[in-house]
Every structure is written in structure tokens, then in C-alpha cells.
Amino acid sequence: MTPSRPTGSQRAAIERTGRSLRRRRVTNTIMLGIMYAAAGLATLPLVFILFHLVKEGASSLDLNFFTKMPRPVGESGGGMANAIAGTLVLVGTATAIGLPLGIGAGLYLAEQGSQRLASTVRFLSDILNGLPSIVMGIFAWQVLVRPVGHFSALAGGIALGVMMIPLVTRTTEEMIRLVPSSLREAALALGYARWRTSLSIVLRTAMPGIVTGALVAVARIAGETAPLIFTAFGNQFWSLSLDQPMSALPLQIFSYATSPFEEWHRLAWAGALVLLALVLVISLVARFATRSKHGGGHD
Amino acid sequence: MEGVAAPAVSGPSDAAGIEGSSTGDRIYRVVTFLCAVSIPLLLGFIALEIIIGAWPALSKFGFSFLTGSTWDVGAGEFGAAPMIYGTVVSSVLALLLATPFALGVAIFLSEFAPPWLRQPVAFLVDLLAAIPSVVYGLWGIFVLLPILRESVMPFLATTLGLGATPLFSGPAYGNSMLAAAIILAIMVLPYISAVSREVLMAVPRAQREAALALGATRWEMIRDAVVPYARSGIIGGIILGLGRALGETMAVTMLIGNRAELSASLFAPGYTLASVIANEFAEASTEFHTAALMACGAVLLGVTLLVNMLARWLVGRVGRDGR
Numbered sequence: 001m002t003p004s005r006p007t008g009s010q011r012a013a014i015e016r017t018g019r020s021l022r023r024r025r026v027t028n029t030i031m032l033g034i035m036y037a038a039a040g041l042a043t044l045p046l047v048f049i050l051f052h053l054v055k056e057g058a059s060s061l062d063l064n065f066f067t068k069m070p071r072p073v074g075e076s077g078g079g080m081a082n083a084i085a086g087t088l089v090l091v092g093t094a095t096a097i098g099l100p101l102g103i104g105a106g107l108y109l110a111e112q113g114s115q116r117l118a119s120t121v122r123f124l125s126d127i128l129n130g131l132p133s134i135v136m137g138i139f140a141w142q143v144l145v146r147p148v149g150h151f152s153a154l155a156g157g158i159a160l161g162v163m164m165i166p167l168v169t170r171t172t173e174e175m176i177r178l179v180p181s182s183l184r185e186a187a188l189a190l191g192y193a194r195w196r197t198s199l200s201i202v203l204r205t206a207m208p209g210i211v212t213g214a215l216v217a218v219a220r221i222a223g224e225t226a227p228l229i230f231t232a233f234g235n236q237f238w239s240l241s242l243d244q245p246m247s248a249l250p251l252q253i254f255s256y257a258t259s260p261f262e263e264w265h266r267l268a269w270a271g272a273l274v275l276l277a278l279v280l281v282i283s284l285v286a287r288f289a290t291r292s293k294h295g296g297g298h299d
Numbered sequence: 300m301e302g303v304a305a306p307a308v309s310g311p312s313d314a315a316g317i318e319g320s321s322t323g324d325r326i327y328r329v330v331t332f333l334c335a336v337s338i339p340l341l342l343g344f345i346a347l348e349i350i351i352g353a354w355p356a357l358s359k360f361g362f363s364f365l366t367g368s369t370w371d372v373g374a375g376e377f378g379a380a381p382m383i384y385g386t387v388v389s390s391v392l393a394l395l396l397a398t399p400f401a402l403g404v405a406i407f408l409s410e411f412a413p414p415w416l417r418q419p420v421a422f423l424v425d426l427l428a429a430i431p432s433v434v435y436g437l438w439g440i441f442v443l444l445p446i447l448r449e450s451v452m453p454f455l456a457t458t459l460g461l462g463a464t465p466l467f468s469g470p471a472y473g474n475s476m477l478a479a480a481i482i483l484a485i486m487v488l489p490y491i492s493a494v495s496r497e498v499l500m501a502v503p504r505a506q507r508e509a510a511l512a513l514g515a516t517r518w519e520m521i522r523d524a525v526v527p528y529a530r531s532g533i534i535g536g537i538i539l540g541l542g543r544a545l546g547e548t549m550a551v552t553m554l555i556g557n558r559a560e561l562s563a564s565l566f567a568p569g570y571t572l573a574s575v576i577a578n579e580f581a582e583a584s585t586e587f588h589t590a591a592l593m594a595c596g597a598v599l600l601g602v603t604l605l606v607n608m609l610a611r612w613l614v615g616r617v618g619r620d621g622r
Contacts (some may be wrong), residue, residue, distance in 0.1 A: 009523045010513060022622035035411060038403020042492070043423040045485045049430060049438050056441070104334025112328065117335070123611065125338045130539070130607035131345070131600065132546020134573050138580065138596045139345045162341060169338065185590045195327030199541075217302025226548035226573070232583040250433045250549075257437045258553060265441070272434045283429045 050276075057273030060266050065274075070236055070252070076263050080271050082238045083252040087275075089240055090232060090248055091222050093157025098164025099214055103203075105165070106172025106210075111198055123172075129166035136162050137227030145231060153239075153246035155272070156232030160221040164168035167220065171213025175206040208289060219279045225250035249275045323481040346600060353438030353597040356590035364594055370559035370570075372579070377591035379598065386567035386599075389476055389551065390544035392565070393483035394491075398537055401488045405495035406531075410521060421496070428489035434476045439482045444473035444554065452477075452566060465563040474556035477565040482550045488541035494539055498532030499525060528617075535613030544608040546599060548573040572599045 064079045071078030105125070109118050145151055179202050187197040203210075215223035225248075230236075233245040234255065240246075249271055256268035350357075356364060356377060367378020408421055452471035456462030502525050510524035511517075526533070556568020557578055572595045583589040 009527050010509060012523055022486050023521065024516050028518040031518040031521075032411060035403050035407040038400050039407040039412070039420055042400045042404045042427075042488055043420060046423055046427050046430075048442070049434070052438055052442050055435070059320060101334050101337055104331045105338055108331035108335035112331070121335050121338050124342055126340060126611055127604060127607050128342050130542050130603060130610075132548065132603055134546065134548045134576050135349070135596055135600050135603075137343065138352065138576065138593060139348055141580070142348045142593070146352075162345075165338065165341070193321070195323045198327065219429060223433065225431070225433040226577055228576055233581065250431060253433050253437060254549060254553070257433075257440055268437055269441075274435050275431055276434055279429055279431060280426065283426070 047217075053269065053273045053276060056266075056269035057271075060270035061273065065267075065270055069238060070267075071266075073259075073261055078267070080247075080249065080252055080267065080274075082235065083247040083249045083271065084274070085238075085240060086232070086235070086247040087222060087249045087278075089242070089246060090153060090157050090160060090228070091218055093154065093242065094160035094164055094221055095198070095214070095218060097158060097161030098124070098168055098217065102155045102165045102168025102214075102217075103172050103210065105169040106176060107168065107198060107203065109173040110176035120169075125166040125169050128162075129170075132226075133159075133163060133224050134226040136160075137229065137231055140227065140231045151231060151233035151245040152243050156228045156246065156248070157242070159227035160224060162220050163221050163224065163227070164214075164217040167217035168210075171216070172210050175209030175213065176202055178209065179205045192205040194279045212289050215282050215289075219282040219286065223250055223275055223279050224253050224284070229268055249278075320408040321455070349593060349597050349600055353590055353593035355586060356594040357597070359587070360591075360594075362544065364591070365598070366563055370524065370575075372585075372588055375585065375587055377587065377594075379572065379591075379595055381561050382570050382572045382575050382595060383598065384557065384561055385479075386545055386571040386573070389483055389555065389569065389571060390541055391480045392480035393487055393544045394537060394541055396480060396484035397488045397491060397540065401491035401536075401540070402495055402533065404488075405499055406521060406526075408492075409495050409499035410517070410525070424489050424492055426489075428493075431545060432486070432549040433553075435482055435486060439478065439550060440556045443482065444478060445494065447471070447475070447478055447481075448473035456566070466565055469562075469564045469566045471566055472556070472568070474554060474568050475566050476555060476562075476569040477534040479551045479555035479569070479571070480565070483544045483547055484555055486547060486550065487544050490543055493537045493542040494536030494614060495529070495533045496527040498536070498614065501532070501617060502528045514595045531613045532617030533618075534612045535615075538606055538610040538613065542603050542610060546603050547571055548577050572596070 064077060066079060067081050067086065068077065068079035069082055070080060106122065136159040139162075140155045144155035144158060183201055183205060184197055187201040188194070192201070217290060228248055228251050232248055232251070234251040235245045235247040253268050253271045253275065256264040256271065259265075360367065360377060364377065364379055365382055366382065367376070368380040369376045369378050370381060371377075404420070404424055407418055412420060452467075452473075455467050456471065461467040506524050506528055507520055510520040515523060536569050550570055552574035555571060555574060557570055557574060558568040559570045559575070560567070562569070576592050576595055576599075579588070580592050583592055
């Protein structure tokens with residue numbers, strides 16, 4: 001430690017030593033207690049939500065839920081097969097758009113490029129990441145639904161894909177920065193071209209981390225509803241065509257939850273349980289994959 | 300990709316191989332460059348398209364779009380003031396509710412938590428961010444609203460006697476600004492606490508040791524040495540949370556009541572920029588209605604852009620000073 005003059009805040013601390021030690025200790029204990037309480041209370045909503053989802057949703061989860069189509073109002077039974085399939089298609093489309101673009105941009109940021117451009121792109125990708133998802137929805141509507149004249153799954157997939165780009169870009173960049181430069185130099189010294197070094201040495205080494213980032217991005221977009229309301233729009237029937245409206249779990253949950261029918265509420269809870277399970281499993285896999293890779297330390 | 304260029308790289312010392320790879324390098328550089336610039340271009344394209352879509356409404360109503368308080372689809376009259384008011388009030392209230400808890404968690408995790416508790420608590424709080432918005436909305440409709448309607452609202456209005464004040468007056472339906480603010484508070488908490496935790500962790504050890512060496516208690520150390528050092532980053536985290544709250548759509552749409560009226564009461568239903576878009580966009584039938592909703596999107600886009608830029612700048616400042 002280098003000796004330095006006490007700052008204003010340190011001087012304030014010195015002055016306070018004159019005051020009653022006991023009062024300060026009491027304050028200390030109270031504040032520590034408040035911190036513990038805050039941490040405890042902050043985890044309560046999660047516990048509550050999980051509890052209610054399991055309580056309300058689990059009883060409705062059977063084979064029918066996964067294999068049957070939604071039924072009209074008044075008929076009991078039915079499932080969300082088309083919504084589950086639709087979610088997978090939409091997430092797949094979004095990944096096909098967001099992943100290559102994100103990885104490419106991440107490679108550029110980490111491996112080359114002028115500092116000026118790189119830091120601009122980095123900043124703007126954080127900004128893009130912070131934009132509300134409904135804004136992506138009206139953008140996709142304006143570009144793909146209005147000109148075509150009807151709702152389509154492709155528009156929904158693109159709205160979600162745009163949301164993936166900044167997430168994938170930033171994790172790719174970070175993971176590539178972790179690759180030791182000795183690996184890179186070794187490959188170059190063996191006469192590998194730069195592009196081959198980047199793709200088959202650096203990218204491959206960083207791949208587990210990039211996969212993690214991609215999973216986190218998928219977990220985030222899989223539950224998105226707002227950008228789909230007027231792009232993929234939802235569909236009561238079985239459809240896997242990208243050119244047509246398509247159902248998705250979040251959309252189905254939304255319309256069932258806001259409907260006045262008991263039977264649909266039941267299905268909404270079951271759908272929410274499935275959606276949350278999907279999202280949490282993906283997040284958990286991503287989390288534990290990284291942890292084992294980096295030996296549990298700070299990466 | 301490897302397969303395509305494989306013949307060119309026949310050997311490390313091969314002249315043709317080197318030449319071939321320099322073409323490869325050029326392609327590689329151009330492709331990754333295009334990916335990188337796609338981000339700024341995309342951002343510009345999004346802003347441009349939304350402004351184009353909103354133009355009919357913006358040019359017709361002009362500034363009065365922001366100040367007008369009548370949103371009448373049938374009459375073709377669109378003023379977004381109730382939505383702007385609802386967005387700001389629900390978000391700010393959410394921050395007021397969430398910030399103390401989020402800071403408590405962040406300080407707890409960075410300063411006090413025993414190692415065996417640190418990971419699980421951080422993990423549980425992070426999981427809150429992974430829950431989809433629509434699931435919050437569902438939970439809000441069937442669990443939060445009944446609790447508010449039957450217990451919290453009567454308690455605030457009658458037991459505490461706050462019903463006489465304009466803030467807590469009116470019938471307790473449940474669907475309200477208050478409900479939206481509570482759900483938003485739960486949703487933004489993980490973002491604020493994650494950023495705060497990171498900036499608190501970035502405070503140098505010497506800062507803490509110096510305070511303790513001067514005889515400060517742990518609370519005094521936090522208040523006088525740690526938090527002031529991380530202040531701009533913490534504020535950045537809170538503003539980042541604000542950005543999330545402003546644009547949050549589904550849970551708010553499901554809980555706020557969706558009525559375009561200005562009311563001082565937190566018990567009254569409201570509307571936000573995001574939820575009016577979510578509710579009306581798919582059914583908008585006239586050109587002006589669509590354009591007015593697009594204009595709401597444009598306002599939301601502009602505000603969240605500014606808020607995010609400010610947040611990034613503040614958080615970035617701590618990172619730079621700390622290193």
C-alpha cells in the first residue's frame with residue numbers, strides 16, 4: 001500500500017471515533033441486520049412464484065398437454081403442442097440470425113479492427129441490448145409485416161434474432177479475449193493464415209464459452225412475448241410455415257391468462273410452468289457449463 | 300469454411316498457400332467487419348423505420364402528441380400524455396421500491412455474506428431476471444392482484460387512513476398503477492443488484508482496509524469508504540434498472556388496467572407507452588391509429604436510448620477509476 005493523505009471520507013471516519021463507541025456498534029449491528037433482511041426478502045418473490053407455478057401448473061401437465069392441440073372455449077382438455085413447436089421454430093429462426101452475426105461481430109471486436117470503431121460498436125451493442133423488446137416488434141412489423149400484408153413467423157424470428165445479436169457479440173468477445181495469445185502466436189508461427197488461426201484455433205478454444213453465451217441469449221428470447229404479438233401473432237392451428245402466423249408458448253400463456261375461462265387459466269399455468277422450466281434448464285446448463293470450464297473461479 | 304480453402308493451404312512454406320491465405324484473410328476481415336458494423340447500422344435502421352412509421356401521427360399532431368391527454372381511437376384523436384405519465388410513474392415507483400432491496404443484496408453479497416451463502420443468494424436473485432415477463436404477468440393476475448385487492452389496498456386506505464389522500468383514494472380493483480409498480484420492482488431488482496454488486500467488488504481492498512484501520516465499524520466502512528467510491532456505478536445500475544422498467548411490457552400490460560386516463564391515485568388503472576402498443580397494435584385499423592402507436596414506440600425508443608447511454612457512461616466511470 002502506498003501511503004497517502006486521508007481523503008475527506010477518511011477524515012470523517014477519524015472524527016467519528018470520538019463519539020460513543022457503543023452507539024456506533026449498535027448502529028453497525030442494526031445495519032448488518034437490515035442487509036441480511038434485504039437479501040432474504042429479495043429472494044422471496046422467486047420462491048413465491050416457483051411455488052405457485054408448481055402448485056397451479058403441475059396437475060395439468062400430462063401427455064395431452066404436449067401432444068394435443070388447443071380446444072375451443074367450453075371444451076375441456078386439449079394442450080399446447082402447436083405453441084411448443086412454434087416456440088422451438090421461432091427460437092431456431094432467431095438463433096440462425098443472431099448467432100452468426102453475433103459471433104462475427106465478437107470476432108471483429110476481439111481480434112482486429114480499429115480501437116475507435118471497436119469501442120463504438122461495443123457501446124452501441126450495449127445500447128441495442130437495452131432497447132425494449134416491444135420496439136423490436138414494431139420494427140419487425142414495419143419492415144416485414146406491413147409490406148407483406150400479413151403476420152408471419154419470420155417477422156417474429158427476426159425480432160427475436162435482433163435481440164440475440166448484442167448478447168452473443170459481447171460474450172464471444174469476452175471469451176475470445178480469454179484465449180492465451182501464445183496459442184495464437186504458435187498457430188501463426190506454424191504458418192497458419194490469420195483467418196484460419198482465428199477460426200480453427202481461437203474460436204474453437206473459446207467455443208464452450210460462446211455456447212454458454214448463446215444459451216443465455218436463447219433463454220432470454222424464448223420467453224419473450226411483446227415482440228411476437230404483432231409479428232408471429234399466434235395461431236390456433238398447427239403451423240410450421242415461416243410465412244404464416246405461428247403460435248408460441250408465451251403468446252398462448254398471455255391470451256389464456258387474460259381470458260375469462262377457468263379451463264384456459266389452468267392451461268396458462270401449465271404453459272407457464274413448462275416455459276419457466278425450459279428457460280431455467282437452459283440457464284442452469286449454461287451456468288454450470290461455464291463454471292466447470294473455469295474451475296469455479298472468477299472468469 | 301475450412302473445406303473451401305483447404306487446397307490453397309497445401310503447406311506452410313508454399314508460396315501459393317501464403318497467397319491463397321491472404322485472400323482468405325481479406326475475406327475474413329471483410330466478413331467480420333460487416334458483422335460488426337451491422338450493429339450500428341441495425342440500430343440506425345430500427346430508429347429510421349420507426350420514425351417513418353410514426354411520421355403521419357408526428358406530423359399531424361406535432362408536439363401536442365406528447366401533451367394531449369385524450370386518446371380516442373374512434374374520434375382519431377391521439378395524445379400520449381396519459382401513457383407517458385403512466386410509464387414514468389410506474390417506473391419511478393418501481394425504482395423506489397426496488398432500490399433499497401437491490402442495494403441491500405449487493406452490499407450483503409460483496410461485504411458480509413459467508414462464502415457458502417454468497418453463491419446461492421446471488422444465483423437466486425439472478426434467476427429473477429430469467430423469469431419471462433409473461434410469467435410475472437400471470438402470477439400477478441392470479442396471486443398479486445387478489446392480495447392487493449383484499450389486503451394491501453384496504454390496509455393502506457382504511458387501516459392507515461391514507462384513503463383520504465389523493466395518492467391512495469378510489470376503489471380498490473387490484474388492476475392499478477401500484478400493481479404494475481410492484482411487479483416492475485421485482486423485475487428490475489436483479490439488474491440493479493447485479494450492477495451494484497459488480498461495482499462494489501471493483502472497489503480496491505485498500506479502501507476498505509484504510510477505513511477499518513482508522514477504527515471504523517463495518518457499517519461505517521461501507522457508508523464512508525466503499526459506497527462513495529462506487530457511487531456513480533451504483534447510480535448507473537439504478538438508471539439501467541429504470542431503462543428496463545420503462546420498456547417492460549407484458550407484466551405491466553397484464554396488471555396496470557389499461558385505461559388512458561390521468562389520475563393521481565396509485566389505486567387507479569393506468570396505461571404505459573409499451574402496454575398501449577401491446578394492446579392495440581395488432582387491432583389498429585386506421586392509418587393514424589397505427590402511426591400514433593408507432594409514435595409511442597418512437598418516444599419509448601428515444602427515452603430508453605438516452606437512459607441507457609447515461610447508465611453505461613456512469614457504470615463505465617467506476618470501472619476506469621478502479622483500474
